[in-house]
Structures are given as C-alpha cells and as structure tokens.
Amino acid sequence: xxxxxxxxxxxxxxxxxxxxxxxxxxxxxxxxxxxxxxxxxxxxxxxxxxxxxxxxxxxxxxxxxxxxxxxxxxxxxxxxxxxxxxxxxxxxxxxxxxxxxxxxxxxxxxxxxxxxxxxxxxxxxxxxxxxxxxxxxxxxxxxxxxxxxxxxxxxxxxxxxxxxxxxxxxxxxxxxxxxxxxxxxxxxxxxxxxxxxxxxxxxxxxxxxxxxxxxxxxxxxxxxxxxxxxxxxxxxxxxxxxxxxxxxxxxxxxxxxxxxxxxxxxxxxxxxxxxxxxxxxxxxxxxxxxxxxxxxxxxxxxxxxxxxxxxxxxxxxxxxxxxxxxxxxxxxxxxxxxxxxxxxxxxxxxxxxxxxxxxxxxxxxx
Numbered sequence: 001x002x003x004x005x006x007x008x009x010x011x012x013x014x015x016x017x018x019x020x021x022x023x024x025x026x027x028x029x030x031x032x033x034x035x036x037x038x039x040x041x042x043x044x045x046x047x048x049x050x051x052x053x054x055x056x057x058x059x060x061x062x063x064x065x066x067x068x069x070x071x072x073x074x075x076x077x078x079x080x081x082x083x084x085x086x087x088x089x090x091x092x093x094x095x096x097x098x099x100x101x102x103x104x105x106x107x108x109x110x111x112x113x114x115x116x117x118x119x120x121x122x123x124x125x126x127x128x129x130x131x132x133x134x135x136x137x138x139x140x141x142x143x144x145x146x147x148x149x150x151x152x153x154x155x156x157x158x159x160x161x162x163x164x165x166x167x168x169x170x171x172x173x174x175x176x177x178x179x180x181x182x183x184x185x186x187x188x189x190x191x192x193x194x195x196x197x198x199x200x201x202x203x204x205x206x207x208x209x210x211x212x213x214x215x216x217x218x219x220x221x222x223x224x225x226x227x228x229x230x231x232x233x234x235x236x237x238x239x240x241x242x243x244x245x246x247x248x249x250x251x252x253x254x255x256x257x258x259x260x261x262x263x264x265x266x267x268x269x270x271x272x273x274x275x276x277x278x279x280x281x282x283x284x285x286x287x288x289x290x291x292x293x294x295x296x297x298x299x300x301x302x303x304x305x306x307x308x309x310x311x312x313x314x315x316x317x318x319x320x321x322x323x324x325x326x327x328x329x330x331x332x333x334x335x336x337x338x339x340x341x342x343x344x345x346x347x348x349x350x351x352x353x354x355x356x357x358x359x360x361x362x363x364x365x366x
Contacts, residue, residue, distance in 0.1 A: 006220050009269055014261070017268035021298040028276050036295065036329050037279070037339040040322070041094035041140070041304035042087040045312050046075045046125065049109050050100025050144070052182035055252035056212055056244055059312055060100060063249050074103075074112040080128065083309065084135055090307040093364060094159070094341040095137050097125060098312065101144025101184045122150050129157035133360045140304070140341040142205075145184045148196045155202050156354045159342040159361075160237065162205035163193050167214040168222050178212045178252050191225070198233025203346040203353075207240030207281070210266060211258035219266050223273045230278060235352070237343045238279035238301055241267045243286055245314050260290050264297050271298025279343075284325060285317040291328045304341075340364075 104121040138159035168187035179185035281301040
C-alpha cells in the first residue's frame with residue numbers, strides 16, 4: 001500500500017464510496033445481500049481493575065464513578081446469577097465477558113480470587129464460561145491482552161473472542177499520548193494477540209477506535225494490517241469502527257472532535273478494503289440517528305445489543321430498542337437478523353468451533 005493509494009482513498013467523495021460499496025454488495029449471495037445482523041446479549045463485567053490507564057477510558061478502576069458506584073474487584077456470584085436469569089428471560093444467546101486488562105496483577109483481585117478457590121483470573125473466566133454453557137448461553141470474551149496458552153484455555157468454552165487493535169500508531173504511547181500509561185497498548189503486543197487467535201482458529205472480533213489522536217493514514221494502514229492477518233488465518237469475523245465519545249472524569253480531550261461524516265467515510269473505506277469477507281460493525285448506540293447513512297456505507301452488523309445491561313464503556317449511550325432498529329433497516333430495504341456470537345460460517349469450518357460450543361448451539365432454539 002503506497003502513499004498514492006492512501007491519497008486516492010482520501011480523495012473519494014461520499015457518493016463515490018457509496019457507489020463502490022453498492023457494487024461490492026452485488027457480489028454477495030442474494031440471500032445474504034439484504035440482511036443486517038446483531039446479537040442479543042448481556043454483559044458480565046468481571047472486574048474493572050486494569051493495568052492500563054488509557055486517557056480516554058471511563059471503565060478503568062482509577063476513574064471516579066458517579067452516583068456512588070463502586071469499582072468491581074471481582075463480579076459477585078449473586079450478580080452473575082441474577083444477570084443470567086434476566087438474560088434467559090430476554091432470550092439472550094450471548095454473554096459478553098469483559099474486564100480490565102490483567103486485573104489479577106492487583107493484590108485486591110488476587111486476594112478475592114484466592115477466596116473463591118481460583119488460582120488466577122483465567123481459571124475464574126473459564127469456570128464462568130462453562131457455567132454459562134450450562135444455561136445455553138454462548139460466551140464471547142474480551143479481557144485485553146492474553147498469552148497464547150490463555151487463549152487456548154478459553155477457546156474450548158467460548159464461541160468467539162475479541163480484542164480491539166484500536167490503533168497501531170506508536171506515537172500514542174509517547175508522553176501526552178492516550179496510551180502513555182498503557183503497557184498493553186503496545187501495537188506489536190496487540191498484533192501478536194490477534195495473530196495467536198488466528199493460529200488457534202478462534203472466531204475473532206477486532207476494530208479501530210477513531211478519534212484518539214490517530215491520522216487518516218493510520219486508519220488506512222490498520223485496515224490493511226487487519227486484512228493481511230485475516231488473509232493468513234481467516235479468523236476475523238467482524239471489524240468494529242468505533243468512535244471515541246467524551247465522558248466525565250476522563251483526562252483525554254481531543255484536539256479535533258470526530259464528526260459523523262468522518263466515521264461514515266472510514267466505515268465505507270473499510271468496506272472497500274475488506275470487501276464481503278469481514279463484517280463491518282458500528283455500535284448502534286454511538287451513531288443513533290444516522291443508521292441509514294451507515295447502512296449505505298456498507299455497515300452490515302450492529303454487534304451485541306443488550307435488553308438490560310449498560311454499555312460499560314459508554315454508559316450514557318443507551319442501547320437502541322431492537323424493534324425500532326428493525327424498522328430503520330426495513331425502511332432501507334434490509335432485514336435485521338439475529339445472529340450468534342459465532343458466525344454461521346465458522347460453525348462449519350474445521351477446528352473453529354469446539355465441541356462444547358457445538359453442543360450448546362445444537363440446544364439453542366434459534
């Protein structure tokens with residue numbers, strides 16, 4: 001990818017991007033061409049203790065929470081059981097297991113794990129994943145950086161996993177950058193994680209965080225990087241194009257606020273670069289009111305939508321009502337279709353879906 005190619009992409013108008021996206025969609029099988037997907041899920045926030053201190057993060061345990069909320073050292077069993085029962089009542093098929101990165105590097109978390117008879121955080125997550133499968137709920141885990149062996153342990157009990165690339169620009173790690181105090185955001189470490197997931201044939205979600213100090217060129221390079229990794233391993237189901245949203249209490253104040261038009265452009269360009277092989281996803285609660293434009297830009301997935309848990313990263317941004325989202329899609333000539341956290345094509349591919357997950361899927365009324 002040359003500077004000239006990047007420049008050509010940057011020169012594309014919105015209308016030109018729309019035309020290219022429309023042409024790409026014509027190469028889909030007819031029965032897939034007019035579907036937008038989502039997963040009905042709920043979140044289990046396991047711990048918000050995190051070794052990173054990203055300038056834009058509200059989730060981190062070092063950021064004061066409003067309304068007297070306390071930081072979660074470790075999710076309580078009663079909280080988990082309540083959430084599972086609510087998930088069952090809402091017919092959720094997916095549980096998103098999320099946490100800060102390396103929470104057991106903190107003494108408070110270590111002590112709590114020991115009280116519960118777990119040798120480390122990965123064992124804790126594995127046991128929760130197994131427990132969820134007993135209730136016919138498929139786990140999707142995103143815990144930050146993990147080792148090859150940790151990914152391997154969790155694969156057997158997770159339908160899919162994820163890690164945002166965010167940005168591979170090393171400048172963001174320098175003094176004053178959003179990743180200055182974030183050892184887990186070193187690009188090579190995150191790229192290794194995504195590669196390891198590919199080696200292990202884990203259906204995977206990654207993505208870009210837009211508006212944290214990266215340039216247009218950085219975004220294009222990262223899209224091509226993701227495409228290259230996927231070409232090697234074939235494991236990336238979807239890429240999230242997520243816009244930074246300001247929140248109270250965080251130190252990062254962007255010099256230039258990302259506009260919807262910027263997010264639309266990079267979503268459309270992602271479709272042009274990645275084609276139909278990888279789904280393009282935007283969080284619907286962050287682009288409310290602009291769903292039509294994003295569908296025109298090639299977005300074909302709205303990710304996990306919860307009927308009752310909040311977006312822990314952007315708690316002020318409420319999830320849309322699924323019925324309302326269906327109406328918006330239908331007005332554009334598309335059908336909103338529920339999916340599992342593992343895409344259908346990966347259920348069939350050799351070694352991408354463990355026996356534990358296959359058994360659970362067979363028992364899900366879907």
